[in-house]
Amino acid sequence: MQIHTFFICAVLIAALSICGCMSAPFESTDDRIWNLTLIGDTEEVLTLQELRSLPSVEGYGYGISTVGIKVGPNTYRGVLISDLIERVGGMGQNDLVYISADDGYLWVFGADQIKGEGFMTLNEDLKEIPSPGLSVICAYERDGEIIDEEWGGPLRVIIISNQENTIVEASSWVKWVDSIEVKRR
Amino acid sequence: MRFLLLCTVFLLLCAGCMDQSEEQVTIRVVSAGSMLVPLEGIEEAYEDQHPGVDIQVEGHGSIQAVRQITDLNRRFDLVLVADQALIPDMMYRERENEEGQYTDSFVPFATNQIVIAYTDKSRYADEINADNWYQILARPDVHIGFSNPMLDACGYRALMVTALAGEYYGDDGLFDRMIGDHINPRATVERYGDDISIVLPELLLPKGDKVSIRSGSIYLLALLDAGGIDYAFEYRSVARDHGLHWIDLPPEIDLSDPDFQDNYKRVQVNLGYQRFESIDNIRVGEQIVYAATIPNNAENPEHAEQFMDFMLKAIQNREYGGPEPL
Numbered sequence: 001m002q003i004h005t006f007f008i009c010a011v012l013i014a015a016l017s018i019c020g021c022m023s024a025p026f027e028s029t030d031d032r033i034w035n036l037t038l039i040g041d042t043e044e045v046l047t048l049q050e051l052r053s054l055p056s057v058e059g060y061g062y063g064i065s066t067v068g069i070k071v072g073p074n075t076y077r078g079v080l081i082s083d084l085i086e087r088v089g090g091m092g093q094n095d096l097v098y099i100s101a102d103d104g105y106l107w108v109f110g111a112d113q114i115k116g117e118g119f120m121t122l123n124e125d126l127k128e129i130p131s132p133g134l135s136v137i138c139a140y141e142r143d144g145e146i147i148d149e150e151w152g153g154p155l156r157v158i159i160i161s162n163q164e165n166t167i168v169e170a171s172s173w174v175k176w177v178d179s180i181e182v183k184r185r
Numbered sequence: 186m187r188f189l190l191l192c193t194v195f196l197l198l199c200a201g202c203m204d205q206s207e208e209q210v211t212i213r214v215v216s217a218g219s220m221l222v223p224l225e226g227i228e229e230a231y232e233d234q235h236p237g238v239d240i241q242v243e244g245h246g247s248i249q250a251v252r253q254i255t256d257l258n259r260r261f262d263l264v265l266v267a268d269q270a271l272i273p274d275m276m277y278r279e280r281e282n283e284e285g286q287y288t289d290s291f292v293p294f295a296t297n298q299i300v301i302a303y304t305d306k307s308r309y310a311d312e313i314n315a316d317n318w319y320q321i322l323a324r325p326d327v328h329i330g331f332s333n334p335m336l337d338a339c340g341y342r343a344l345m346v347t348a349l350a351g352e353y354y355g356d357d358g359l360f361d362r363m364i365g366d367h368i369n370p371r372a373t374v375e376r377y378g379d380d381i382s383i384v385l386p387e388l389l390l391p392k393g394d395k396v397s398i399r400s401g402s403i404y405l406l407a408l409l410d411a412g413g414i415d416y417a418f419e420y421r422s423v424a425r426d427h428g429l430h431w432i433d434l435p436p437e438i439d440l441s442d443p444d445f446q447d448n449y450k451r452v453q454v455n456l457g458y459q460r461f462e463s464i465d466n467i468r469v470g471e472q473i474v475y476a477a478t479i480p481n482n483a484e485n486p487e488h489a490e491q492f493m494d495f496m497l498k499a500i501q502n503r504e505y506g507g508p509e510p511l
Contacts, residue, residue: 065245068244069243106459108458110390122404
């Protein structure tokens with residue numbers, strides 16, 4: 001009887017182990033239907049899948065709200081907003097970029113900001129620090145997984161850096177991004 | 186023996202049922218940033234008196250606080266804003282696919298006033314007073330700060346106060362010298378008869394280091410403390426709760442006095458763009474009045490009402506700082 005029990009347990013453990021081994025390593029895929037409209041000199045509509053096939057960058061995103069609530073740090077992957085703008089004619093130094101969302105939220109960026117300049121950056125003690133290199137991206141992955149709706153996915157503006165502890169004010173981290181428009185000035 | 190076992194099981198089940206009946210109740214509060222300091226004390230005191238209740242407070246700018254419910258469909262039991270007008274403007278609207286409005290009433294409970302906050306390290310700290318503050322702040326070597334009007338009601342109120350100060354002191358160029366000329370592109374003041382309109386560019390970026398703009402009060406206070414600015418436009422309660430010095434401004438311009446409501450209403454700020462679909466980009470001056478409301482879709486409206494009553498009493502008795510009771 002004891003041998004029988006031992007045998008069953010061994011089979012179960014082996015089966016579980018095999019299941020574990022057979023599970024494919026995590027691969028971030030996103031079947032959601034979502035379009036991103038780019039408007040400049042020309043207009044282009046990218047599906048989520050098309051956006052994910054573009055060259056991407058990765059970095060740390062560590063945001064803070066206007067009242068001091070920290071969110072992160074997390075690792076984000078996405079496409080540089082500057083690359084997306086280039087697809088519809090680029091932007092001049094005086095132009096503005098309107099990034100808007102499904103819920104009616106709008107944030108306006110200047111040319112320097114699109115290059116990652118001019119943002120307030122803080123350390124963990126909320127002391128202002130010189131800004132390290134920052135990049136503004138249209139993110140589709142957070143910590144290797146798709147960005148869920150509650151977190152602002154499938155597409156969210158994130159300001160990333162290569163320093164895990166650099167905090168950036170996050171009012172401009174537009175959730176549910178569906179349109180990026182260059183306004184000529 | 187078996188009977189004893191059955192009794193034990195029965196008693197344990199009863200105990201389980203009793204535990205369930207005393208389940209923790211969570212009251213979710215979304216609040217304007219300038220209420221967060223007093224709410225810390227109020228929350229602790231309430232939870233001490235009501236062990237079964239957990240108060241969870243989430244802070245935002247006032248518009249963003251309301252928007253959590255109206256635009257983002259999140260459920261909160263109590264909403265606290267630093268501008269009472271936002272409740273009828275944004276919440277007296279029909280909910281999508283549901284009957285009724287987001288809320289039907291609100292309770293005005295406190296007021297505040299805009300002051301000039303500073304520290305011992307501030308340039309001309311030993312010289313500034315209620316009569317010369319506007320001259321000191323306009324000096325080229327004095328650095329001043331205010332919060333982003335796009336993000337914080339205190340920010341657009343700072344601009345209103347500056348424009349009203351120009352009129353009050355008979356100094357038409359005051360706004361430009363203090364703020365307008367130090368924004369690129371310029372923030373302009375337009376006059377239509379008695380009315381004053383401050384028009385902001387879409388992108389509010391300082392030119393030079395005369396003016397610093399931060400997204401919220403806490404960053405402005407940190408900058409003031411670090412000596413990055415000499416003076417900041419703040420709510421009086423915030424300056425007091427953070428142990429700063431401050432200059433009280435004349436009631437004709439500080440947005441605190443109902444007797445001067447008509448004067449406040451003469452000034453408006455046109456924000457550079459409409460950030461939210463649910464509210465336009467024009468803010469009109471009026472007395473600062475804080476208000477509370479329980480949304481119609483609150484999960485625990487009765488508990489929320491009890492907590493709100495407790496909070497109103499605490500504000501009335503000035504127990505934990507915060508804005509002045511009405």
